[in-house]
């Protein structure tokens with residue numbers, strides 16, 4: 001399989017990275033059918049890309065293509081009996097390369113010998129199930145108890161695209177670190193804590209100058225998207241989310257067009273894509289991966305071999321953190337997904353309930369080994 005990276009760039013330099021393949025494992029004929037698009041980039045076939053480049057609305061088409069790649073209406077059942085032979089092969093190959101973190105539990109705990117595990121947890125789709133209304137993405141009490149227990153033994157951070165206050169209002173655990181707005185709003189625990197290197201208050205907001213701009217764009221987008229039924233804009237403080245989960249697919253190009261026109265007026269902002277959401281954010285080089293590095297440094301593990309970071313997340317934006325771990329050759333990224341995705345994570349878990357099982361097992365193992 002040959003693969004070539006192409007960047008489709010809009011007039012203001014908002015770049016959409018497109019991985020093109022001739023006979024791609026992740027070609028468009030496969031991805032939209034039952035997958036969320038892979039982390040960090042959308043993958044489409046060369047023919048489709050040429051059609052996009054030659055067409056007048058290449059930029060918008062590419063946006064919509066990317067949005068379609070995570071369409072629920074195109075998702076097939078997870079029941080493997082409804083998958084084609086090719087898809088079943090892909091599923092098996094993916095499981096082989098990204099085995100279950102539950103199945104590889106012993107490998108994970110042996111790798112932690114003599115090291116401090118530091119736990120990083122994404123929120124939506126990882127601790128809480130994905131639901132239509134972002135204001136009702138509650139985590140269960142059982143999950144909260146599992147996270148509370150984990151934090152008793154390991155420094156634990158919630159790393160979310162949501163604004164920090166909002167994600168805190170869902171998690172409600174004062175003993176955790178929180179990195180909201182895709183890591184652009186970091187704060188240490190407010191409750192008494194006890195880890196070896198926790199001796200200073202942690203607080204960092206690398207995008208504070210963008211606050212008025214994001215607020216302005218949030219107001220503009222909220223107003224303009226009123227014409228598109230189901231569209232919803234969420235103010236995440238240092239970034240904002242344009243949700244299209246409840247927008248009819250026929251209106252996606254109108255929504256993409258609208259967002260793109262607004263972004264053209266703000267060259268210091270860019271967008272990335274999550275699960276049925278366009279994330280509008282500053283162009284600064286800061287993401288969940290940088291937040292992970294910042295937190296490790298704050299905990300005294302900047303260049304240390306005595307730490308084993310474990311990051312669990314389900315979204316494309318979590319790929320930045322998986323990549324940091326891969327590049328450091330340290331710790332494990334665990335992707336929450338039932339279906340194959342291109343990822344830098346080492347292991348997988350299928351859904352939030354498996355995340356809970358994994359956290360509980362880790363706590364049990366730690367208690368027994370003390």
Ligand SMILES: O=P(O)(O)OC[C@H]1O[C@H](O[C@H]2O[C@H](CO)[C@@H](O)[C@H](O)[C@H]2O)[C@H](O)[C@@H](O)[C@@H]1O
Pocket residue numbers: 122123124125129130131132133134137159160161162234236241243245274275276277279315317
């Ligand atoms: O980094 P995360 O904690 O995963 O946050 C990413 C975005 O999550 C939320 O949106 C997603 O979950 C919603 C509730 O389940 C769902 O309705 C939406 O379609 C998903 O994209 C959150 O609302 C966004 O602000 C976050 O950026």
